[in-house]
Amino acid sequence: MKTELEINPTNTQIELDPSLEEVVSGEYKYGFTTNIEADEAPKGLNENIIRFISAKKNEPEWMLEWRLKAYQQWLKMKEPNWGNLQYPPIDFQDIIYYSAPKQKITIDSLDDIDPELKRTFDKLGISLDEQKRLSGVAVDAVIDSVSIATTFKKELAEQGIIFCSISEAIQEHPELVRQYLSSVVPVTDNYFTALNSAVFTDGSFCYIPKGVRCPMELSTYFRINAENTGQFERTLIVAEAGSYVSYLEGCTAPIRDENQLHAAVVEIVALDDAEVKYSTVQNWYPGDKDGKGGIYNFVTKRGICKGNNSKISWTQVETGSAITWKYPSVILKGDNSVGEFYSVAVTNNYQQADTGTKMMHIGKNTKSRIVSKGISAGFSQNSYRGLVQVAKQASNARNFSQCDSMLLGDKCGAHTFPYIEVKNSTAQVEHEATTSKIGEDQLFYCNQRGIDTETAVALIINGFAKEVMNQLPMEFAVEAQKLLAISLEGSVG
C-alpha cells in the first residue's frame, strides 16, 4: 500500500477514479449554445441585461431595483464548492440570460423527432396526443391544452386561488409578491439564489386563500405557455391559514434541453394549519453515456411552516441532470408543525447528485421525517447531504431520518453526509443509513420465474424506492416508476 491515499481536506471526499475525472473535466462540446432568435439578450450578465429582462417583463421599478441589488450581492459572492461534485467551472458570462420561450415548432410529425425521445415516450406510456403536445408537434394539441388550462383556471378563480406565472403575479398581485418574495430564501442565501434573484425570467405563483382546499393538484404542466422549462425559475407558494394544496412540478417527459445551467428557487409559506405538498419529478437531460452534456441543476427549495400546526412535505424523484445540487428544506417555526422529505435519487453513467434536505426545528413539538433512497449505477456518484437542527427553544422536537443507498456496479459511489445538531435535551433524533446492492439470490429468483434481469432490477429498485413512491400523487407515481426503469437501462448485465 502506498502512502498516496489522498484525501481532500475540505470535504474529505476521496478523489475520483481517474477515468471519471478525465471525463468530467474533459471536453465539453455542448457549451452554452442556443439558436439565436430575435427575442434574445446577448450572452453575458451585467446590469444592462437585468434592465433588459425587467423591461421585457414590463416590471415595476421596485422589482428592477430588487434585481439590481441581488446582482450587486451576487458579484460579491463565491460559488460554493463544498458539494461532492466535480465539474468544470461555469462561465457565467457565456450564458444567455433571456431568451424567448422554448424552441418554436419546427417539426411536422412525430416521425421527425429524436427516435430516442420517441422510444422513451413509448416506454412511459404517454398517449399519442400527449406525445405530440410534449414534443411540440401538433398545433391543435397545444390549443387543446390551452383550453384545458383555461377551464381549470376558471374553476380555481372561483375559490379565490391565484395560480399564474410569477411575472403575471408581479403585475397583478404586487402586494403579495412583495410581502413573500425572498421571505423564505433570502436573496443572499447562496450564490445561486442571488443569481436567480437577479435574472429569473419565469416561474409560478400560487396563492391559496384562507380555509380553501385546492380542488385539484396544481401543476406547472397545466400552465399555458411553455415557460416552465426556463433556466431560472422562481416559484412562490403561499398557503393561508387552514388551506391545502398539492403542487406538482417538473418535467415529466425528458425534454432534450440544451440549457446548461438551471438555477431555480422555490419558496413555500404555510401559515396556521395550512398544508403544502410539493412533488417533483425531475428528469432533465442527464448527458449521454459518456457524460457529455446534460443539465447542471443548482436548485434552492425551502419552505417555512410559519404558522402553528402547519405542514410542508417535499417529495422528489430525481433521475435527470448531469449535476444535481438540491436540498429542499423546511423551517419548522410554528408550534406542532411538521416537515417531510421523501426522495429517490437515481444516477447512472456519469451523473452526479448531491442532494438531501434541511430540517430546522424552531417551534415546540415539531416533527420531521426524512426518507432518502439513493441508487447509483454506471460511473455515477450519489450523495445524501442532510441537516437536522434542533434549536434550544424547540422542545419535544422529533426527527427520524433514513437514508438507504443501493449500488449497481462497482464503479459508482454512494455517500452519506448527515449533519445533526441538537441543542435541546427533550429532542429525540434518530438517523439510520444502510448501503447495499441487489442480491444475486433476488435476481436469480426473478430469472427463475422468467423475468429478465433488466426487468428484475427495475422491479427490485421500485420496491426499494416504494416508501417514497407511495408519497407521489397518482399520475406522477406511474410515470416515476417507469422513469426509474428507464434511467437505469443498460446498467445491468
Next chain:
Amino acid sequence: MDHINYIKEQFDQLQTAEAGSQLQAFRSKAFDTFNQLGVPTARNEEWRYTRIAPLFNNGFQLQENNLVLADVVTHRMPGHEKANELFFVNGRYSADLSKIISPSLQLALLEDALQGEHKELINTHLGHSAVYLRDGINALNNALVQGAVFIHVAKSAQVEHPVYIYNVTDGRNENVLSQPRSLFYLGVNAQLQIAETFITIGTQDSFTNKIMELVVEEDARLEYYIIQNDNAQSNLVSTTHIRHIGKSFSHGVTISLNGGIVRNNLNIVLEKAYCEAHLYGLYFQQGNSHIDNHTVVDNVSPNCYSNELYKGMMDGSSTGVFNGKIFVRQPAQKTNAFQSNKNVLLSNDASVNTKPQLEIFADDVKCSHGCTIGRLDEEGLFYLQSRGISEKVAKAMLLQSFVGDIVDKINIPAIRTHVEDLIAERLEYKVD
C-alpha cells in the same frame, strides 16, 4: 509575539540546535504545511464545530521538563506495578520517569532509532497520519517533533505487561504547548496492550497536541485504551493513527470524562484483506467542556470488518461532536462496516452535533450507520421510581447501564475498574 512568529522562532531554534538530525527534512516539510494551512478555523469542514483557533491567543509555550517522580506518582494508573510506563512531560519523552519491564519492547528516541536498523521502517510510517489529517494542527506536531519515541515490538512477542502512557503537562508556571509524539511498530504476530492518559499538574492553561502512530503487521493484535479525565484548563488534540499493514486486529476504547476542548482523531487504515477493527468510545461531559471525536475507518482492501460504537452523555453546558467517516474504496469488496453513535442529553444547555458519514465506492458491501440523540427513557425512570428508588439513583442506574457496554470492552481489568470508579464517582452511585 503572536503564535505564528513564536512557532517560527521555535522551529528555527530547533533546526539549528539539531543541525545534524535525521528529522530536519521531515520538520521542514511539515513547517511549510503549517504555514500554508495555519490553525484551522470553523471554515474548515473538519473543524466546523470545534473552535481551536482562539486557544492560540493564550500564548502557549514549549517548556522544558523539570518534573520528578514525586510530582506524578499520585497520578499513576492502577496496575502500574505490572506495567511498562512511558512518561511524556510537556511533550518530551522522559527516560527518568519511565520504566520498561518487558524485554520484547525496544524503545529508542526517534532521532537515535533513525540511525539504527529500523530507519527504513520509520521513514515509511512516520507522519502517515498527515495523509488523513491535512490541517495545521497535525503539521504543528510534525514541524516541532522532538523528544519523540519509537517503540518496536518484536516478532511473535506476546507482551505480557501493558504499556501505560502518561502525557503529563507541567502547568504550574506558564501556559504550555505540549506535543507528545510516538511511533509504535508491532511485528508479525505480536500482541500489545496500551493504556494512555493525560495529566495536567498546576492550573495554567495548556494545549496538548499528541500524535501516536501505530503500525500493525500481519497477524498482530493491538489493544489501546485512551482515558481522558483532565482539568478544564487542559485542551487536547489527541491523534491516534493505526495502520494495519497486514491481516491484523485492533481493538480500542476512548473514554473522555473531562477536559477543556478535547478533540480525538482516530484513524484506522485497513490496508490488507481480512483486517478487523473495533472502535468504542464513551464521552461523559459536564461544565463547559467540549468533546469532539473524529474517527476514520478507511477500507482499502477487501474482506475487512469494522465495528464502531460511540456513546455520549452530555451534562451542564457541554458540547459534544461526533464525526465518523467510513470510506470503502473500490477494491474493498465484501467489506462489513458498522457504525453507531448514541447520545443522551442530560441538561437543557448541553448540545450535540453529529455527522456519521459514509463514502462508498464498492458495491458488494454491507455498511450501515445509525445515530440517535435523546434523553433518558421516561418509562424506565418511572418504573424504577415506582419501586421506591429515588429519581437520582434511578437516573444513575440507567446511565450506568447505558455506558456499561463500552466500559466492558476494556480488557485490562485494572483499567476497567478504574474507569468504572471514575464514572461511579461522577454519578455518585455505584452498582454493587
